[in-house]
Amino acid sequence: VKVRNLKISTGGIQVVLLRKEDANKIGVRHGDRICVESGKKKAISIIDITDDSKLIKKGEIGFFKEINELMKLKTGNKVSLSIITKPRSVYHIAKKLRGERLNEEDMNEIIKDITDKKLTDIETTYFVSACYMQELTNREIISFIHAMINNGKKLNFGKKIVADKHCIGGVPGNRTTCIVVPIIAAAGYLIPKTSSRSITSPAGTSDTMEVLCDIMLSISDMKKVVKSTKACMVWGGAMDVAPSDDILIKVEHPLSLDPIGQMLASVLAKKKAVGSTHCLIDIPVGKGAKIESRIKARKIKRKFEKVGKAIGMKVKVTITDGSEPIGNGIGPALEARDLLWTLKKDKRGSKVLLDKGTYLAGKLLKLLGEPKPFKLAKKIVDSGLAEKKFFEILKAQGIRYNDANKIPIGKYRASITANHSGKIKAIDNRTISRIARLAGAPSDITAGLYIYTHKKQKVSKGDILFTIYSNSAMKLKCAKDYALEKSGYVIK
Amino acid sequence: VKVRNLKISTGGIQVVLLRKEDANKIGVRHGDRICVESGKKKAISIIDITDDSKLIKKGEIGFFKEINELMKLKTGNKVSLSIITKPRSVYHIAKKLRGERLNEEDMNEIIKDITDKKLTDIETTYFVSACYMQELTNREIISFIHAMINNGKKLNFGKKIVADKHCIGGVPGNRTTCIVVPIIAAAGYLIPKTSSRSITSPAGTSDTMEVLCDIMLSISDMKKVVKSTKACMVWGGAMDVAPSDDILIKVEHPLSLDPIGQMLASVLAKKKAVGSTHCLIDIPVGKGAKIESRIKARKIKRKFEKVGKAIGMKVKVTITDGSEPIGNGIGPALEARDLLWTLKKDKRGSKVLLDKGTYLAGKLLKLLGEPKPFKLAKKIVDSGLAEKKFFEILKAQGIRYNDANKIPIGKYRASITANHSGKIKAIDNRTISRIARLAGAPSDITAGLYIYTHKKQKVSKGDILFTIYSNSAMKLKCAKDYALEKSGYVIK
Numbered sequence: 001v002k003v004r005n006l007k008i009s010t011g012g013i014q015v016v017l018l019r020k021e022d023a024n025k026i027g028v029r030h031g032d033r034i035c036v037e038s039g040k041k042k043a044i045s046i047i048d049i050t051d052d053s054k055l056i057k058k059g060e061i062g063f064f065k066e067i068n069e070l071m072k073l074k075t076g077n078k079v080s081l082s083i084i085t086k087p088r089s090v091y092h093i094a095k096k097l098r099g100e101r102l103n104e105e106d107m108n109e110i111i112k113d114i115t116d117k118k119l120t121d122i123e124t125t126y127f128v129s130a131c132y133m134q135e136l137t138n139r140e141i142i143s144f145i146h147a148m149i150n151n152g153k154k155l156n157f158g159k160k161i162v163a164d165k166h167c168i169g170g171v172p173g174n175r176t177t178c179i180v181v182p183i184i185a186a187a188g189y190l191i192p193k194t195s196s197r198s199i200t201s202p203a204g205t206s207d208t209m210e211v212l213c214d215i216m217l218s219i220s221d222m223k224k225v226v227k228s229t230k231a232c233m234v235w236g237g238a239m240d241v242a243p244s245d246d247i248l249i250k251v252e253h254p255l256s257l258d259p260i261g262q263m264l265a266s267v268l269a270k271k272k273a274v275g276s277t278h279c280l281i282d283i284p285v286g287k288g289a290k291i292e293s294r295i296k297a298r299k300i301k302r303k304f305e306k307v308g309k310a311i312g313m314k315v316k317v318t319i320t321d322g323s324e325p326i327g328n329g330i331g332p333a334l335e336a337r338d339l340l341w342t343l344k345k346d347k348r349g350s351k352v353l354l355d356k357g358t359y360l361a362g363k364l365l366k367l368l369g370e371p372k373p374f375k376l377a378k379k380i381v382d383s384g385l386a387e388k389k390f391f392e393i394l395k396a397q398g399i400r401y402n403d404a405n406k407i408p409i410g411k412y413r414a415s416i417t418a419n420h421s422g423k424i425k426a427i428d429n430r431t432i433s434r435i436a437r438l439a440g441a442p443s444d445i446t447a448g449l450y451i452y453t454h455k456k457q458k459v460s461k462g463d464i465l466f467t468i469y470s471n472s473a474m475k476l477k478c479a480k481d482y483a484l485e486k487s488g489y490v491i492k
Numbered sequence: 493v494k495v496r497n498l499k500i501s502t503g504g505i506q507v508v509l510l511r512k513e514d515a516n517k518i519g520v521r522h523g524d525r526i527c528v529e530s531g532k533k534k535a536i537s538i539i540d541i542t543d544d545s546k547l548i549k550k551g552e553i554g555f556f557k558e559i560n561e562l563m564k565l566k567t568g569n570k571v572s573l574s575i576i577t578k579p580r581s582v583y584h585i586a587k588k589l590r591g592e593r594l595n596e597e598d599m600n601e602i603i604k605d606i607t608d609k610k611l612t613d614i615e616t617t618y619f620v621s622a623c624y625m626q627e628l629t630n631r632e633i634i635s636f637i638h639a640m641i642n643n644g645k646k647l648n649f650g651k652k653i654v655a656d657k658h659c660i661g662g663v664p665g666n667r668t669t670c671i672v673v674p675i676i677a678a679a680g681y682l683i684p685k686t687s688s689r690s691i692t693s694p695a696g697t698s699d700t701m702e703v704l705c706d707i708m709l710s711i712s713d714m715k716k717v718v719k720s721t722k723a724c725m726v727w728g729g730a731m732d733v734a735p736s737d738d739i740l741i742k743v744e745h746p747l748s749l750d751p752i753g754q755m756l757a758s759v760l761a762k763k764k765a766v767g768s769t770h771c772l773i774d775i776p777v778g779k780g781a782k783i784e785s786r787i788k789a790r791k792i793k794r795k796f797e798k799v800g801k802a803i804g805m806k807v808k809v810t811i812t813d814g815s816e817p818i819g820n821g822i823g824p825a826l827e828a829r830d831l832l833w834t835l836k837k838d839k840r841g842s843k844v845l846l847d848k849g850t851y852l853a854g855k856l857l858k859l860l861g862e863p864k865p866f867k868l869a870k871k872i873v874d875s876g877l878a879e880k881k882f883f884e885i886l887k888a889q890g891i892r893y894n895d896a897n898k899i900p901i902g903k904y905r906a907s908i909t910a911n912h913s914g915k916i917k918a919i920d921n922r923t924i925s926r927i928a929r930l931a932g933a934p935s936d937i938t939a940g941l942y943i944y945t946h947k948k949q950k951v952s953k954g955d956i957l958f959t960i961y962s963n964s965a966m967k968l969k970c971a972k973d974y975a976l977e978k979s980g981y982v983i984k
Contacts, residue, residue, distance in 0.1 A: 006547075007542050007543055007544035007547065008509060008541070008542045008544070009542070010522055010523065010540050011521060011522030011539075011540075011541070012522075012523060017500060027962075027966065027967055029935055030501055031503035047503075048500050048501060048502050049503070050500045052498070052499035055498075055499065064540075082966075083966050090746065090747060094748070121614050121617075122617045122743055122746050123746050123747065125613075125614045125617035125618060126617060126621055126746075129617070129618055130621070133621070133622070133625040133626065134625065251614055254578075254614050254615050255582060255585065255614075255618050256586070257586070257589070257618075440519065443521055472518075472575075474518075474574075474575050
């Protein structure tokens with residue numbers, strides 16, 4: 001059949017359009033999957049049906065943009081079609097749902113099919129549910145890691161020591177990566193950091209960094225950046241390292257799920273695939289953070305260090321205070337602005353963010369074998385070397401802003417004030433995240449919160465607690481209405 | 493914005509198309525949900541994006557067929573759009589995934605949002621997964637039933653006694669409904685039977701009946717049929733009775749899941765909503781049937797009878813032999829043909845199917861209070877009254893075939909023969925179903941199997957066990973390859 005490129009995009013799902021007569025001839029219906037082939041290029045797609053000859057003619061197949069981008073064919077090119085039977089991995093997923101364990105081969109087939117987009121969203125969702133409810137064993141996690149690494153690209157920087165860090169998340173504004181990476185690089189270590197986009201928060205490190213510079217680097221561009229600066233801060237998804245992870249994250253998003261075993265596998269697979277040898281993991285614990293209890297944090301710490309050892313990586317876990325948002329900005333642009341202020345020691349920056357980043361850098365320098373790690377980290381920050389290195393990396397990745405005041409933020413604004421006077425006892429991370437997300441973060445990068453008051457501070461009735469920003473009047477209203485009902489602040 | 497109807501159908505998912513500029517103005521992206529309103533009509537839809545002015549102009553919204561059918565507007569009509577925030581029910585689903593229980597109100601919100609199509613496939617899948625892995629309590633099942641009944645139409649036939657039956661399924665070819673319903677109606681009772689389409693089998697009762705007559709009746713047409721014949725055999729989905737169920741079934745389909753609690757709720761909600769007072773439930777037990785152990789069957793029996801009582805219905809469960817396919821035809825058209833042969837006592841029909849149907853009718857007559865129920869059922873069959881009543885119902889619903897030999901079946905055929913001589917010890921239901929489904933059943937109604945040999949029969953090497961039918965040469969090949977490797981027959 002002949003291709004006709006249509007200018008319709010779904011935002012992810014791969015769709016082709018067939019004429020009713022053609023679909024009947026092949027024996028497929030709308031919603032079925034089909035494999036489109038041309039030479040070595042191959043794509044799995046869902047079928048939509050039409051009987052409108054203005055859209056496509058008989059003997060033609062309409063490519064939605066997602067398929068067009070994969071196949072890169074022109075209207076009129078020929079492709080062959082073949083029917084896809086249900087992949088075997090679907091039966092492995094059903095097995096896991098029934099409570100049975102998955103072996104190395106099952107896991108590999110599932111991850112391979114997810115990577116090749118052979119599974120539908122519904123099937124992938126069942127896999128995530130199963131991992132969430134039937135907790136993965138360490139052995140399953142190790143299989144998962146190997147499957148993720150093997151079904152993606154692997155990087156090699158040709159160095160004996162490659163440092164890395166990761167934060168479990170759930171604490172809004174917690175952009176310590178952007179402090180730790182320049183410190184470690186300034187200390188002379190290689191730290192090619194890849195991050196993912198937000199799962200449950202108003203912004204992931206990648207979302208925030210994208211405001212400041214390009215993060216969608218190819219592997220060769222990333223290597224150039226690392227060669228010249230010893231570091232990078234790029235989006236892992238663009239690396240094609242463990243590409244299945246981004247598909248899984250997309251499915252986790254609607255319910256803000258993040259099953260422990262899968263999270264562990266995802267983190268360590270990405271670290272291992274980029275060649276990391278020493279990795280610090282930060283688990284912030286607090287109300288509304290991803291991990292709310294120290295007992296659970298310690299359980300995950302043990303699991304991380306054990307699985308890390310099994311795959312030949314030095315992994316150290318540190319449990320930190322996650323009882324309130326770190327930093328003042330929440331949401332991509334607001335966090336980026338906060339970060340620049342903080343690194344430049346502008347008084348509008350966040351001392352808490354700077355201190356936490358410096359502490360984590362010290363922890364990582366210790367794991368790397370430095371004799372006086374915390375002193376070293378502090379010296380690099382105080383001397384301005386960290387700031388210098390940060391801008392060096394931004395420049396190498398294609399800097400967008402070096403002046404915090406020039407970063408555009410949401411044009412619709414609303415301030416939330418204290419209902420009564422008193423001392424701030426607690427700030428719920430989940431509520432703050434929810435308000436920022438209702439305002440449009442992270443897809444609206446200018447949306448989010450700027451927090452004026454933190455834990456232990458005293459406020460008077462009518463004082464501004466935070467301001468909400470959004471580029472959509474409707475979304476601002478949603479966020480404001482929610483915040484007026486529930487601000488997340490406990491003032492006593 | 494102005495409507496433009498597009499002739500594209502997805503097969504279920506509700507999609508509208510927006511121009512990129514318009515989407516940016518409103519603050520939505522592809523994949524977001526939007527509410528389309530016109531007067532009292534309202535529909536929730538997923539957004540696709542285009543920048544092609546040939547498809548739609550600025551200020552226009554493109555309706556895919558699914559939305560067009562719901563809204564019934566003409567190109568050029570005006571509609572208003574509003575952004576949808578994440579429904580609260582998503583948080584209830586997350587709660588259930590974490591292992592917490594759902595109360596009456598949570599359950600009602602979930603079912604309401606599923607019914608209103610406010611939940612995406614991914615979110616609905618999480619709900620099904622949660623019900624599958626965190627087994628619903630009896631209290632949750634009762635809430636589920638009330639939620640399903642309240643979010644759909646209710647029927648009232650104005651009679652004190654309304655009989656009904658249901659089979660748990662998993663045994664291919666098991667079309668006893670079509671024997672039981674005419675017997676009960678011929679005995680003078682009202683039995684307005686609604687069925688669903690296939691979940692895990694090559695055909696549901698609705699799929700098979702649709703070959704013979706119209707099953708997509710409106711409530712008023714169904715009432716006319718029941719008034720004139722005392723019975724009907726229609727598709728429940730077209731009744732708008734517990735409409736959420738068909739959305740759930742669609743999501744269960746890919747993994748052939750059917751969580752016990754949800755199944756119980758679905759069955760009893762539909763029975764209660766159509767006003768049934770006395771209901772017989774058949775649980776076939778056997779290898780590859782939905783229920784494989786008698787212990788589990790008895791557990792479900794107790795749950796059914798207990799929950800039935802709690803919602804004020806007389807429910808009786810009978811556990812039957814499900815150790816091999818019942819009847820000779822598997823797949824919609826092949827089962828329909830088999831059924832006509834069986835009722836007309838043609839020698840190509842199935843005695844086992846007739847006997848089982850008659851037995852179940854006896855059981856139901858007993859529940860209805862008949863003094864000699866089994867004798868009565870047999871008399872109705874032997875006298876030809878059952879056959880007469882069956883055709884009376886078909887005619888009232890718009891008969892398509894009364895001659896079995898005229899029903900078209902798959903034009904591509906392949907016979908599977910015995911590898912060696914011996915006695916048939918077992919036939920695995922699941923394998924038979926899978927072969928029929930690979931051949932294209934139920935979406936290809938002509939696809940499936942005709943079984944020549946049953947359990948306990950002796951066969952010689954080379955004897956035909958069954959013939960596979962399909963309208964797609966590719967699908968026939970898939971089914972045949974699978975059957976050659978694994979026929980489901982144990983011959984010793």
